[in-house]
Amino acid sequence: MTIISDQEIADFSADFNSNDKNQVASRAAQRSGLLEASFNDSVSKRLNHVFSIELDTENVTDQKHSGRCWEFATLNVLRHYFGKKNKVKNFTFSQAYNFFWDKIERANAFYDAMIRLADKPLDDREVQSWLGFAGEDGGLWGMAINLVKKYGVVPSYAMPESFNSNNTTGLIDSLARKERKDALLLRKLVKEGKQDQLEKAKKQCLNEVYRMVSVALGEPPKKFDLEYRDDDKKYHLEKDLTPRQFVQKYFKDFHFDDYVCLSNCPNHEFNKLYHMPLYDNVDGGDQIKFLNVPIEYLAQAAVAQLKAGDAVIFGNDVLKQMERKTGYLDTELYKTDALFSVDTQMSKADRLATGEGFATHDMTLVGVDEDKGQIRKWKVENSWGDKYGHKGFYEMSQKWFEDYVYDVVVRKEFLTKEQVKLAEGPAIDLKPWDNIG
Numbered sequence: 398m399t400i401i402s403d404q405e406i407a408d409f410s411a412d413f414n415s416n417d418k419n420q421v422a423s424r425a426a427q428r429s430g431l432l433e434a435s436f437n438d439s440v441s442k443r444l445n446h447v448f449s450i451e452l453d454t455e456n457v458t459d460q461k462h463s464g465r466c467w468e469f470a471t472l473n474v475l476r477h478y479f480g481k482k483n484k485v486k487n488f489t490f491s492q493a494y495n496f497f498w499d500k501i502e503r504a505n506a507f508y509d510a511m512i513r514l515a516d517k518p519l520d521d522r523e524v525q526s527w528l529g530f531a532g533e534d535g536g537l538w539g540m541a542i543n544l545v546k547k548y549g550v551v552p553s554y555a556m557p558e559s560f561n562s563n564n565t566t567g568l569i570d571s572l573a574r575k576e577r578k579d580a581l582l583l584r585k586l587v588k589e590g591k592q593d594q595l596e597k598a599k600k601q602c603l604n605e606v607y608r609m610v611s612v613a614l615g616e617p618p619k620k621f622d623l624e625y626r627d628d629d630k631k632y633h634l635e636k637d638l639t640p641r642q643f644v645q646k647y648f649k650d651f652h653f654d655d656y657v658c659l660s661n662c663p664n665h666e667f668n669k670l671y672h673m674p675l676y677d678n679v680d681g682g683d684q685i686k687f688l689n690v691p692i693e694y695l696a697q698a699a700v701a702q703l704k705a706g707d708a709v710i711f712g713n714d715v716l717k718q719m720e721r722k723t724g725y726l727d728t729e730l731y732k733t734d735a736l737f738s739v740d741t742q743m744s745k746a747d748r749l750a751t752g753e754g755f756a757t758h759d760m761t762l763v764g765v766d767e768d769k770g771q772i773r774k775w776k777v778e779n780s781w782g783d784k785y786g787h788k789g790f791y792e793m794s795q796k797w798f799e800d801y802v803y804d805v806v807v808r809k810e811f812l813t814k815e816q817v818k819l820a821e822g823p824a825i826d827l828k829p830w831d832n833i834g
Contacts (some may be wrong), residue, residue: 422736435736436720440727444792448776450703451764452477456487457789459782461563464534468492468499469780470710470759471541474806475550477708477763478651484627489553493562494640495541496534497610497617498548500568502679504576504606507531508599509680511580515587526675526829528580532573534565536678538710538759538806542653543682548617549640555621561613568613572606657812657820659695660687660804662834663746667691668815671833672824687833688812688820692799696772698811700765708761708778712804712834715758718797724786726777726793728800745800749832756803756834763790772798803834 413419425434454477460469472490480486510527517524561568579602586595623635623643638646665671669689676685699709718730734741748754764776775793783789809817827833 416738419738422738426736431733431736432720432731435732437727437729437732440725440730440794441723444723444725444727444774444794446787446790446792448764448766448774450700450767451776452703452706452708453481453486454763454778454790456489457778457783458489458492458780460492460780461558461782463496463563463565464569465492465496465536465562465565466759466780467536467538468495468541468544470761471538471545472550473761473778473780474708474710475545475648475651477761479647481706482647482650483633484629485625486628488625491551491553491556493558493614494551494556494617495544495548496562496565497556497614498544499534499536499540499678500572500610501603501607502544502547503533504572505603505680506678507576508579508583508602511583512587512595512599515584523829528577530675530829531576531580532569532571534569537676537685537712538656538658539683539685540676540678542656543679545644546653547679547682549642549644551618551621551640551643552623552625555618556615559614568610571609575605575609576602652808654683655808655810656806657809657816658687658804658806659698659812659816660689660834661692661695661745662687662689662749662803662832663744664749665689665831665833668819670819670822670824672826673829673831673833674826675829684824686820686824687804688816689833690816692802694813694816695802695805696795696798698807699762699805700767700772701811702807703762703765707808708763710759710761710806711802712756712759714755714801714803715760717801719791721781721785724777724779724791726791726797726801728794728796749834752832754801754803754834755832760791762805 422434428434458469458473460466469492472492472495476488476490480488507527507530514521514524514527582598583595583602586598618640620637620639623638624633626632660671667689671687671689673685673687699711702709715726718728719726720730743751743753745754760780761778762775763778766773766775772795774795775798777791777793779786779789779791781789809820812820
């Protein structure tokens with residue numbers, strides 16, 4: 398390690414004070430904050446809330462203080478489908494219902510992993526990845542669909558939001574602490590060769606997790622009455638539906654297996670199908686896979702699906718170059734490099750490789766603005782309520798899409814024939830610590 402000398406510090410200070418612009422920038426930044434001081438208002442000229450293709454949407458959802466964006470975005474895609482088919486565009490599904498089952502299934506996957514990896518030391522990198530993932534509430538489209546396939550969905554009124562679904566901190570902290578302690582017990586039983594006790598112990602662990610989640614969220618409904626008034630004011634009532642029956646009847650033409658997650662992670666080889674075992678949340682469910690392709694294919698497929706009248710879920714790094722108040726997503730939004738007189742620009746591949754880039758959020762594409770085939774901007778449905786952006790909807794530039802979008806979920810019909818073949822073929826297993834957006 399090299400010591401910073403007094404002379405070097407003096408040189409740094411002299412360099413800073415040699416340019417009057419540094420003092421001007423410092424005063425502005427200290428007064429109003431770095432982002433406000435570097436805000437570029439000119440982006441408003443191109444992000445103007447007008448789109449050449451736009452789905453008929455009105456209300457937005459609100460995940461509150463939780464990491465359930467993946468479930469919100471997935472159920473937003475499903476509710477738009479249901480709304481279009483049944484002429485009820487503001488119908489919403491219960492996020493709490495699927496969140497309940499996520500906690501049960503994820504605990505089961507965690508316990509199975511701890512048993513499988515019991516011969517490895519606690520500081521093994523794979524073991525540590527699972528221990529770090531314990532109790533978490535973040536996820537992906539494929540995980541949400543696994544839950545929908547197994548447990549179905551219910552209307553939002555059948556299992557409403559509660560304090561602990563809106564603010565998941567207490568629950569995920571409690572679950573993580575319990576699951577990690579349980580891991581020590583299960584590992585001990587494996588090492589001692591007590592297979593006769595192992596299954597019983599795991600079942601008891603799951604029983605206690607079920608109790609915890611039920612206390613926090615309430616037990617999910619086994620049946621419900623589907624009741625709504627459509628956009629033509631016609632009343633509908635269907636009694637005693639199970640959540641699975643609801644999906645089987647009202648989503649029979651959705652064809653969940655026709656959807657593919659296209660990713661754009663240039664730190665991994667393109668035209669390869671990757672599998673992330675860490676995210677396989679339901680035993681017997683679909684594996685969580687990504688087909689990695691150049692960014693233009695994500696944009697092309699997303700536009701095609703919007704033109705077909707269907708929303709598109711996408712994973713992105715929402716906290717980069719975003720303002721909540723306006724709902725702007727633009728790479729030129731904050732000129733912090735100009736404020737500091739530095740260059741922090743990196744390629745997408747380098748951002749992923751260094752941990753600077755990561756998909757932190759899922760949202761839904763519900764519109765796009767094209768001019769002679771060129772994409773100008775996108776309309777984004779977020780799940781942060783209607784107080785941010787334009788009544789909860791955000792505007793995203795095409796450059797932001799290219800830099801900070803890491804995946805879109807689209808139907809196979811919008812892929813090339815070669816991509817369909819790759820998506821249906823064998824996948825390459827990734828390590829839990831691989832960063833693929």
